[in-house]
Amino acid sequence: MIVAPFFQGGLNQALHLHHLFEVRHLSLAVNSLGLALGTTMFCLTIGVPLGFLVHRTNLWGRKLFGIVYLIPILIPPFVHAIVWTHLNPAIEQYLSMDIYSRWGAVFVLTFAYYPFVTLMTISGLRSLDGNLEEVGMLSRGGLHTLRRITLPLITPHIFAGATFVFIFSITDFGVPDILRVNVYPVEIFIQFSALYDVKAATVLSLPLIAATLSIIIFQKWWMKDRSYVEILGGAGEKVRNKLGRLQVVAFIFCTLILGLSAALPLAVLFKMAGPPVTYVKALSTSMDQIGYSFVLAFLGALVALILGFSLSYIIERTDMRINVPLSYATFLPLAIPATTVGIGLIKVWNKPFVDIVYGSSWIIVFGYVARFIPFSTITISSGLKQFNPRLEEAAFLATAKWKRVVRKIVLPLSRHSLVTAFFIVFILSFGELGTTLLVIPPGRETLPIKIYNLMHYGAEQMVASLCLVLILIVFAFSGFLFLFHRKLTRLD
Amino acid sequence: MITVDSLRKRYGDAVALAGATLELSLGEVLAVVGPSGCGKTTLLRIIAGLEFPDEGSVFIDEVAVSSSSHKIPPNERKLSLIFQDLALWPHMSVKEHIEFVLRKESSARNEIQSATQEILNKVDMNGLQERYPHQLSGGERQRLAIARALASNPVYLLMDEPFSNIDPLLREELQELVLQLRDQLQMGIVYVTHNVDEAIILADRIAIMYQGRFLQIGTKEEVSNNPKDDFVRRLLKIGYQSHESFK
Numbered sequence: 259m260i261v262a263p264f265f266q267g268g269l270n271q272a273l274h275l276h277h278l279f280e281v282r283h284l285s286l287a288v289n290s291l292g293l294a295l296g297t298t299m300f301c302l303t304i305g306v307p308l309g310f311l312v313h314r315t316n317l318w319g320r321k322l323f324g325i326v327y328l329i330p331i332l333i334p335p336f337v338h339a340i341v342w343t344h345l346n347p348a349i350e351q352y353l354s355m356d357i358y359s360r361w362g363a364v365f366v367l368t369f370a371y372y373p374f375v376t377l378m379t380i381s382g383l384r385s386l387d388g389n390l391e392e393v394g395m396l397s398r399g400g401l402h403t404l405r406r407i408t409l410p411l412i413t414p415h416i417f418a419g420a421t422f423v424f425i426f427s428i429t430d431f432g433v434p435d436i437l438r439v440n441v442y443p444v445e446i447f448i449q450f451s452a453l454y455d456v457k458a459a460t461v462l463s464l465p466l467i468a469a470t471l472s473i474i475i476f477q478k479w480w481m482k483d484r485s486y487v488e489i490l491g492g493a494g495e496k497v498r499n500k501l502g503r504l505q506v507v508a509f510i511f512c513t514l515i516l517g518l519s520a521a522l523p524l525a526v527l528f529k530m531a532g533p534p535v536t537y538v539k540a541l542s543t544s545m546d547q548i549g550y551s552f553v554l555a556f557l558g559a560l561v562a563l564i565l566g567f568s569l570s571y572i573i574e575r576t577d578m579r580i581n582v583p584l585s586y587a588t589f590l591p592l593a594i595p596a597t598t599v600g601i602g603l604i605k606v607w608n609k610p611f612v613d614i615v616y617g618s619s620w621i622i623v624f625g626y627v628a629r630f631i632p633f634s635t636i637t638i639s640s641g642l643k644q645f646n647p648r649l650e651e652a653a654f655l656a657t658a659k660w661k662r663v664v665r666k667i668v669l670p671l672s673r674h675s676l677v678t679a680f681f682i683v684f685i686l687s688f689g690e691l692g693t694t695l696l697v698i699p700p701g702r703e704t705l706p707i708k709i710y711n712l713m714h715y716g717a718e719q720m721v722a723s724l725c726l727v728l729i730l731i732v733f734a735f736s737g738f739l740f741l742f743h744r745k746l747t748r749l750d
Numbered sequence: 751m752i753t754v755d756s757l758r759k760r761y762g763d764a765v766a767l768a769g770a771t772l773e774l775s776l777g778e779v780l781a782v783v784g785p786s787g788c789g790k791t792t793l794l795r796i797i798a799g800l801e802f803p804d805e806g807s808v809f810i811d812e813v814a815v816s817s818s819s820h821k822i823p824p825n826e827r828k829l830s831l832i833f834q835d836l837a838l839w840p841h842m843s844v845k846e847h848i849e850f851v852l853r854k855e856s857s858a859r860n861e862i863q864s865a866t867q868e869i870l871n872k873v874d875m876n877g878l879q880e881r882y883p884h885q886l887s888g889g890e891r892q893r894l895a896i897a898r899a900l901a902s903n904p905v906y907l908l909m910d911e912p913f914s915n916i917d918p919l920l921r922e923e924l925q926e927l928v929l930q931l932r933d934q935l936q937m938g939i940v941y942v943t944h945n946v947d948e949a950i951i952l953a954d955r956i957a958i959m960y961q962g963r964f965l966q967i968g969t970k971e972e973v974s975n976n977p978k979d980d981f982v983r984r985l986l987k988i989g990y991q992s993h994e995s996f997k
Contacts, residue, residue: 648837651800651824655831656851656902658823666850670841 287465289360290441294428294469296364297371301423304368304515305375306416311508312376313383314408315499318509327376329520332732334689334706335370336432337725340713341523342366343436344530363439367427369519374426375419382415383408400499414481421477425470429595431692436713442466443595443692450601451696463598470593478586524729530722540723544708548727551705554619555687558626559634562683563676565627566634571668573635574642575650588635591628596692599628603697621697622704626687633686634679641675642668673746681739685732751775752797752829752906752938757806759792759962766792767803768962776905777936779929781949783985784959790942791834793959794908797940798831799824810906829906830899834914836891838883844870844894845879851901865901872934873897873927889920896927906938907931913948925952946985958982 311317312324330338342349342365346357355361390411394403431443442462449459501508531537541548572578573585591599603625607616615621649671653663669676691706698707709724752774759767766789774780782790795801796816797808808816810829815822824831839847848866870876873893883891892912899907909928913921929952932939941952949956950970957967958981966978977983 646835646837648833648835649839652831652833652837652839652898653850654800655798655824655829656898658825667839671839 283462286440286442286445286462289434289439290428290466291469292360293363293367293434293439293441294424296360297367297427298420298424300364300368301372301375302416302420305372305419306379308372308512308515309376309379309383310404311501311512313380315501315508316505317501317512318505319512323512323516324380326516326520327373329516330370330523331373331377332685332736333370333520333523333729334432334691335367335426335430336436336691336706336710337527337689337729338366338370338523339433339436340709340721340725341526344526344718345522358438360439363434363437363441366433366437367430370433371423371426372515372519374422375416378415378419378422379412382412385415386411404499417477417480421473424473425592428466428469429592431596431695432710443597446595446597446601447692447695450597456601456605459601460598463595466595466598467593471590474589474593475586478589524726527722527726527729530718531726532719532722536719536723537727540720540727544705544724544727547703547705547708548731550619550702551688552731554622554704555626555684555690557623558630558687559680559684561623562627562631562634563638563680566631566638566679566683567672567676569631569635570638570642571664574639575647588639589632591630592632594629596629596690597696599625600693600696603628603693617699619699619702621699622694625693625697626683626690629690629693630683630686633682637679637682638672638675641672641678644675645671674743677739677743677746681736684735688732688735689728751809751811752940753809753812754793754797755807755809757793757796757803757808759789759796759801759804765962767796767806769806770959770963771806772957772964772967774906774938774940776938777932778954779932779939779941779952780955780957781953782940782942782957782959783946783949784944786944788959789962790944790959791910794831794910794940794942798829798908799827800831825902827906828904829908830902830904831908832895832899832910832912834911836895836912838891838894838898840883843880843882844875844886844897847894847898848901851898869897869901872900872931888916889924892916892920892924893927896924896931900931900935904937906940909939909941911943914943914945921948922951928952958985 308323308327312320312327317323342357342362349355349357349362355365357365386408391403391407394407428441429443431447434441435444435447442465446459446462449455449462531540569584569588573581573588594602603621604616607613607621607624609616615624650663650667653667654660657663689706690704691710694704694707695710698704703711705724705728709721709728712721712724754770754772757767757770759765768789770789770793772780772782782793784790792801796803799816799821802818802821803816804818806817807814810827813822814820815827839850842850845866848869849862852862852865866879867876870879873896875890875893875897878886878890881890883894886894895912913924916924925948928939928941931937941949943949953970955967955969956973958965958973958978960981966973966982968976973982974986977986
C-alpha cells in the first residue's frame with residue numbers, strides 16, 4: 259500500500275522528477291523542513307527541562323504536572339490548530355504574530371508534540387541507574403552530574419523523542435492545511451484531490467521520505483551501540499534535586515507550558531461551543547460518526563497489535579536474515595505522509611477483484627494500520643527486549659510448540675507493552691485525518707472528517723463541541739486503559 | 751551417555767568453542783570448570799539444543815542430536831537445563847511452573863496434580879504451590895528451578911552455575927540435594943562452574959576448560975595428582991586451598 263504509488267507509470271515517473279526542481283517547490287522544501295526543524299528545536303527546548311523538572315526535582319505539584327503534560331498528545335493536532343486560529347486576534351495583538359504563517363504552524367505543532375520529548379526524557383530518567391548519578395554527586399555536585407552524567411546517558415531517549423517530533427511535523431497535514439501553510443503534505447493533497455495528478459502527488463512525497471528516512475537511519479545507526487540505559491534497568495535510588503530559589507521560576511515555567519498546551523485549548527473549546535444545547539445538537543447529529551470512528555479505530559488498533567506483535571517477535575526473537583532489513587522497514591510507514599498513504603491505498607484497492615475493499619470501511623482500517631503500525635511494533639519490540647530470552651528457552655526445553663510458548667510465556671510477559679501499543683494506535687487512529695480524507699467511502703464520515711467539513715462551513719459552535727466530544731472519548735478511553743494497566747501492574 | 755565430539759563455535763571474531771570433546775555417563779556428575787568466558791555456557795546451550803555448533807556433533811544415547819546441519823528440538827533430548835539466572839517465569843506460581851512442563855495434550859488433570867505434588871516433595875517445597883517467584887526466598891527459587899527441570903523426567907541434567915550467587919550455607923544444602931537426586935534418579939549431570947571448590951565437592955570427574963577446549967578431563971584424584979599444565983595446577987591449587995580453609 260505504501261510503495262504502490264511509486265510504481266505507477268514505470269520510467270515515466272522519472273520524467274516527473276522535474277516537479278521537484280521548480281522554484282515553487284523550493285519554497286515547499288523550505289517550509290516543510292523549516293516547520294519540522296523549528297518544531298523539533300522548540301519541543302526540545304520545552305520538553306527536556308519539563309521532563310527533568312517533573313521527574314528529578316522537588317517541583318511543586320510535580321505529580322499533577324506529571325499527568326497533565328500528556329493531555330496535549332490526546333488532543334489531535336488539527337484541534338490544536340482550530341483553537342489557536344480562534345485566538346489569532348489576541349496573538350496578533352500581544353505577540354505580533356499571525357497564526358496563519360510558518361511561525362504560527364511551528365507554534366501550534368510545538369504545543370501539540372512537545373510531550374513526546376518529555377515522555378522520552380522521563381522514560382530515560384526512569385531507566386537510568388541512580389547509582390551512576392550518586393557517584394557523580396559525591397565527587398562533583400549536582401549541576402556537573404546533570405551535564406556530564408545524566409544528560410549524556412539519556413541522550414538516546416531524548417534523540418528518539420526528537421525524531422518522533424520531526425517525523426510527525428514534517429508529515430502533518432491537518433495543522434498546515436488549517437493554517438494555510440503550503441508544505442509537501444498539503445501540496446500532495448491538492449495535486450491528488452483537486453488536480454487529479456497522481457504522479458505529481460507521488461513525486462512530491464519523495465523529498466519528505468528522503469528527509470524522514472535519513473533521520474530514521476541516522477537515529478538507528480547512532481542508537482546501535484547505546485542501549486546501555488535499558489540494560490541497567492533503573493536500579494538504585496533516583497536523585498531528586500532541590501530547586502531552592504529556582505522553585506518559583508520552574509513552577510511558572512511548567513504552569514505556563516501546560517496551561518498553553520492543555521488547559522487553554524480545552525477552555526477555548528468550551529467557550530467556542532457555547533451553551534449546553536450545542537452539545538446536545540452536536541451529539542444527536544453525530545452519533546453515527548462517533549460510533550463509526552470508535553469501531554474503525556478499535557479495529558485498526560487490533561489489527562496493528564496482531565501484526566505489530568508478529569513483526570516484533572520475528573525481529574527480536576528469531577535469527578532470520580530478514581531481521582535487520584525488517585527492523586528498518588518497520589520505520590518506513592513513518593516516512594510516508596498521510597496523504598501519500600491514502601493515494602497508495604487507492605492505487606492498491608481500486609482495481610477489479612479487490613475493489614470490494616476500496617468501497618468498504620476496511621480501506622480506512624488498512625490506512626490506520628499502514629500509518630501507525632510502527633508505533634505498535636516499536637512498543638512491543640521494546641517490551642520483548644525487556645524480558646530475558648532465557649524465559650522462553652526454559653519453556654522450549656519442555657515443549658516444542660511455539661504457539662504454546664507464545665500463549666503461556668511471551669504474551670503474558672508482554673502484556674504491558676501490548677496494552678500500550680493498542681492504546682497508542684487507537685488514539686492516533688481516532689483523530690486521523692490526512693489518509694481518511696482521501697479514502698473514506700461515499701456517504702460515510704468519521705468524527706475528524708465531520709469536524710473538518712464543518713470547519714469549512716464556518717459552523718464554529720458545532721466544531722468546538724464535536725472537538726470536545728472527540729477529546730472526551732479519547733480521555734475516557736485513556737482512563738479505562740490506565741485503570742486496566744494499573745490492574746495488570748497490581749497483578750505483578 | 752552424552753558424547754560431545756569436537757565442537758566448534760564462533761560469535762563473529764570471538765571463539766567460544768575450539769574443538770571441545772567430552773563424554774558423560776548415566777549416574778555421573780561431571781563438573782566443567784574454567785574461568786569466565788571460556789565457553790562453558792555455550793557448551794551447555796549446544797548440548798541442550800538452544801544453539802547450533804559451527805562444527806562437531808553431540809550424541810545422546812548414541813543418537814546424533816546436534817551438528818551444523820542437524821538438530822533435534824530441545825524437548826526431545828531427554829535432558830533439562832538449569833540456567834544461571836534460573837529463568838523462572840514471574841507470572842506463574844510454583845504449581846504452574848511444574849504444570850507447564852507436565853501438561854501434555856493427553857494428560858488428565860488429577861494425574862498432573864499428583865505428579866506436581868510428587869516433584870515438589872522431592873525438592874522439599876510442599877506448601878509453596880501457590881507462591882510466585884518474587885514471593886520465594888533465594889533457596890526456594892533455586893529449588894523451584896530444580897523442580898521444573900525434574901518435571902520433564904530428564905535422563906541428563908545440565909546445570910549452568912546455578913548456585914553462584916547464594917550464601918555458602920545454602921549452597922551446601924543445595925549441593926546435597928543435587929547429589930541426592932543423582933543417587934535417587936541415576937541421572938547424568940553436567941555441572942558448569944568457575945568455582946573449583948564446588949567442583950571438588952560435587953563431581954565424580956572434573957573437566958578443566960580454557961579458551962574453548964578441554965585441557966584435562968579425569969577423576970578428582972587424577973586431575974589433582976597429575977595436572978597437565980601450569981594453568982590446571984594453578985586453578986586446582988586455588989580451589990584446594992579454598993576447600994581446605996573452608997573445611
